[in-house]
Amino acid sequence: MGQPAILTVDDDPSVSRAIARDLRRRYADRYRIIRAGSATEALDVLKELKLRGGRVAVMLADYRMPQMNGIEFLEQAMDLFPHARRALLTAYADTDAAIQAINVVDVDHYLLKPWDPPEEKLYPVLDALLDAWQATGDQELPDLRLVGHRWSEPSFQIRDFLARNLVPYKYFGADEPEGRRLMEAADAGPESIPLVVTADGRALPRPTVQEVAEAAGLSVTPGRDFYDLIIVGGGPAGLGAAVYGGSEGLKTLLIERQAVGGQAGQSSRIENYLGFPDGISGAQLTDRARRQADKFAAETLNTREVVGLRTDGSARTLTFADGGEISAHAILLATGVSYRPLLAEGVAGLTGSGVFYGSAATEGPACAGSDVYIVGGANSAGQAALFFSRYARKVTLLVRGDSLEASMSYYLIQQLAQVANIEVRTRCEVIGAHGDGHLQAITICDSKGGTKATVECGYLFVFIGAEPRTDWLGDAVQRDEKGFVRTGSDLLANGERPRGWDRDRDPFYLESSVPGIFAAGDVRANSIKRVASAVGEGAMAVALVHRYLEAQ
Structure with missing residues (x-):
């Protein structure tokens, strides 16, 4: 099939020549460098490549071009090569416009012109994009x-x-x-x-x-019987721990019962995570973290549910739902939280048939032309509203509180206000769901006016609070009244260590009431419910695991 292509599009001949020169200097031995002087010319090139069975690894498009700007070009180019990685070339003056426009098309990165020296400002970005493309390729996969x-x-x-x-x-x-x-x-x-x-x-x-x-080829069987560190839960905290555990030489296993990424992985766009000024989707962030963990030889075990935890001398043993067991020197609990069920009449019977928990991004295209209702007032609900507004005729955000300010980030509130087909209704609750075989209507109670109304609705997405999924722990470790795992100083009641504690030290900051069992991220009592803090706790947990192992 020949070398895959890196395509650049810029209407300024001097810029076009400069970037082609820099790309050839580093990538010409592995990739075919193609440059086009306009978006129309680039689309013609892509169509010919498609007909000839060619592959495109990366597309770099100038933001400001006549007739068709870079965003508009990438939207059309995605139809031809959906797996190609995409980057936008922008001048400093266009940065804000470019970042806002990036929400229209899933751009992986943007580059400021000029990019001198390329060794610092161009090649690292291109290397990361090419690595990501190589992980999936552009050829037809055996789906x-x-x-x-x-x-x-x-x-x-x-x-x-x-x-x-x-x-x-x-x-x-x-x-x-x-x-x-x-x-x-x-x-x-x-x-x-x-x-x-x-x-x-x-x-x-x-x-x-x-x-x-x-x-699908996902790993469902562990590669060994005993590990240095087992992580239960594949959200940001678990992935952070897997990357640091693997990179520091620990035999590390991450166990995930549903999908790596957790709730964060379902987010349509995370815009306040450090290092991604143009935002990143939860799926993209998860994919990068998973590949990073793989790079450091951390194993991932999929679709295995953990139902028990016990101490066997110096070992810590987990029991699976199918009766199997796995042990390690240390365990990290990073199971996050689950969305709280909506306890309204008719909802349970329609779950998965019009009622969904989380963003359920697979339903986006099916919502085209429909009215979508979202229940919740936190960031996840706001991000979902922005995502579904791209498909739905109208999106209505139903918030139980008096306003969004207490529960949603300011930047999201501002974005919601700028989207014409999003309406925010406060002091409202869903009290009923109706439909024959699938959701067709919901009943809304408006506490401001004391009224109830039944409205047509084919899609209802629920984001109401969160609760830890820790019932399976039983009495293995101390939990608070809501089920969150107590750690560190929270275990020192009146200055005394937890009952049964057998060490001549206080529990480490992220350590539970059992030595060698740690908790990180949203499942931990009094944690900060943010992606960045969860990743940080995952990394910190590995450092504490080292201290625990050194003292064994």
């Missing part, structure tokens, strides 16, 4: 194929699992021609839906998530 029903919760669960784990798949409705053909070929009836067909042609009727994970 899984899923046949399901539009409003089926089991079908949604598999689609959501594959999307959140960045597994390429193709979805076909059971009533579509291709869906019917796949079912006939697999000799499968309606009772087999959802039906997964693997790349090698195996048919999996009504598979479990673990069976889907195995078919």
